[in-house]
Amino acid sequence: MTRTIFHTATTLDGYLATTDDALDWLFAVPGSDEAEAAFGGFLSGVGALVMGSATYEWLLRHERLLDEPEKWAGFYGTRPTFVFSSRSLPPVPGADIRLVSGGVQAQWESIRDAAAGGDVWIVGGGDLAGQFIDAGVLDEIRLSVAPVTLGSGKPLLPRVLGADRLTLVDAKRAGQFVELVYAVGGTSEA
Numbered sequence: 201m202t203r204t205i206f207h208t209a210t211t212l213d214g215y216l217a218t219t220d221d222a223l224d225w226l227f228a229v230p231g232s233d234e235a236e237a238a239f240g241g242f243l244s245g246v247g248a249l250v251m252g253s254a255t256y257e258w259l260l261r262h263e264r265l266l267d268e269p270e271k272w273a274g275f276y277g278t279r280p281t282f283v284f285s286s287r288s289l290p291p292v293p294g295a296d297i298r299l300v301s302g303g304v305q306a307q308w309e310s311i312r313d314a315a316a317g318g319d320v321w322i323v324g325g326g327d328l329a330g331q332f333i334d335a336g337v338l339d340e341i342r343l344s345v346a347p348v349t350l351g352s353g354k355p356l357l358p359r360v361l362g363a364d365r366l367t368l369v370d371a372k373r374a375g376q377f378v379e380l381v382y383a384v385g386g387t388s389e390a
């Protein structure tokens with residue numbers, strides 16, 4: 201059965217990136233091999249990816265994907281990737297990139313069908329993951345918490361969720377990271 205999972209690395213104080221979308225703090229964490237091995241296991245169960253435009257554009261820039269498009273398949277295989285944006289963004293040549301906009305509810309059936317029984321990975325950012333919670337379709341949050349604070353930046357999850365909505369189902373150490381898994385339950389207030 202398809203599950204929808206927001207899986208991301210985060211700082212200890214709840215940021216996904218600096219305000220100008222830098223991730224240097226993440227790559228500076230020493231010995232990330234264990235966290236990467238755990239991520240490989242997760243990705244094998246993923247059927248489709250979802251991300252916002254800032255995340256997609258970061259990938260385009262950082263990995264120079266318009267010049268070296270073959271790198272995309274090395275990261276994500278042939279999985280369909282839904283990019284939420286109100287703008288017209290360039291697709292990575294050869295990759296199955298689907299630009300979408302508007303409410304999650306309107307896109308949900310296509311996203312779930314594209315996953316073909318695999319899981320849907322919400323890559324980020326935090327507000328987009330929140331939109332999936334608002335739509336009642338996010339099942340799980342998986343966090344790799346880095347030993348870093350930034351003080352400000354792009355928020356992990358700008359929503360109010362009490363302990364009635366989140367249940368800790370796993371916690372373990374992976375090198376310098378803590379891997380936390382929460383089940384998301386209940387429904388959002390309209």
Ligand SMILES: NC(=O)c1ccc[n+]([C@@H]2O[C@H](COP(=O)([O-])OP(=O)(O)OC[C@H]3O[C@@H](n4cnc5c(N)ncnc54)[C@H](OP(=O)(O)O)[C@@H]3O)[C@@H](O)[C@H]2O)c1
Pocket residue numbers: 208209210215216217220221222223226251252253254255256258259284285286287300301302303304323324325326327328331354355
């Ligand atoms: N730490 C990690 O492992 C990790 C993981 C993921 C991401 N990141 C980083 O974190 C940052 C996240 O950036 P962000 O918080 O700005 O989030 P984002 O979700 O990547 O991008 C937000 C943008 O997506 C578009 N968007 C979102 N929802 C939409 C909707 N329903 N319809 C149409 N467009 C929609 C909007 O831009 P437009 O309409 O203008 O296109 C919005 O400004 C990035 O720098 C990314 O690289 C880090």
